[in-house]
Structure formats: C-alpha cells, structure tokens
Amino acid sequence: MEFLVDMVTTVPPGTTDGEIADMRAREAVRAAELAAQGHLVRLWRPPLAPGEWRSWALFQADDADQLETALASMPLRVWRHDTVTPLTPHPSDPGSAGRLSGTGRP
Template identity: 55%
Template sequence: MEFLTTLITNVPDGTADATVNDTRSREALRAAELAEQGHLLRLWRPPVEPGEWRTLGLWRADTETELRGILATLPLHKWMTVEITPLNPHPNDPANKKS
C-alpha cells in the first residue's frame, strides 16, 4: 500500500548546530536505506517559510502501523510531526491504463 506523508520538523531551540548537522547526515543515510528497501519512493520540498522544514513523501508499507514503525527509525523523527494519508488506487489513474 502507498502512503502520502507530511513531515514537519521542528528542531528545539538551543540544539547545537553540530547535533543538527549530524542528525541530518544520519537522516540522509537512513532515507537511502529505506529507498533501497522499497519503502521510500519519493520526497518533495513544498514552499515553506524561512526556518520551516516540511517534506512531502510517498512511501510503501503493508500497513499504516508498519509505516509508523519505519518512520520512527528516521533520526529526525524525534523532532517531527507526522501526518499520514493512505492512498487507494483510483480507477482513472493513467498509470493503470493499458495501451
């Protein structure tokens, strides 16, 4: 099943830059692992306000519970607010049309 996520990251005031940079580096590595495993399909950055971190993601998991467990492995998760929307196939989806 596929899911659309909105991930909003709020780093607590006073967090050391070195901690933020290390966490972001580990986040990139974990995202690459999840992509390799077939869970992370796409990521987008919508327009945001200065200082705001917001990411839209397309994920694959068997259940929402499984996806929540996967997202919990992201190093930035401790600073995230997560919104998950399950996606069901649409009968008019061009990807499902046969030639």
C-alpha cells in the first residue's frame, strides 16, 4: 500500500542549534535507510510559512501498522505530528503499468 504523509515538525522552545543539527542529521540517516528498504519512496518540501518545518512523503508499507513502525523509527517523530492518508490506485493513473501496457481500464 502507498501512504501520503504530511509531516509537521515543531521544535521545542529552548532547543539549541546543536541539538537541532544533530536531530536533522540522524533523521537524514534514518530516511536514507527507509528509502533503501523501499518504505520511503518520495519526499517533498511544500511551500512553507516562516519558521515552519513541513514535509510531504510517499511511503510504501504492507499496512498501517508497518507504516507506523517506520514513522516511529524516525528521530524527528518526537517533535513531529503526522497526518496519514492511505492511497488507492486511480483507474486513469498515467503511471499505472496496466494503463501503459494497454491492459488498464480508463
């Protein structure tokens, strides 16, 4: 299954620049691991308000429980609120293998 995850991070007041840099570095390592495992498929930065930390991510997981395990393994999760939207294929998806091969239904 694919899931779109809207991730909004709020850094706690009083957090030092060094703590933020460490957290971001650990998050980048974990994101790379999840990508290598096939769970983190894409990552986008939407338009941001001043001081806002927000990302949109496309995840692949067997089910919601496996997705939650992946999200919970990310260091920034302690500062982050995630909104998860399960995605289902659209019959007119131009990226669908069946549609591209001529076997899909419009």
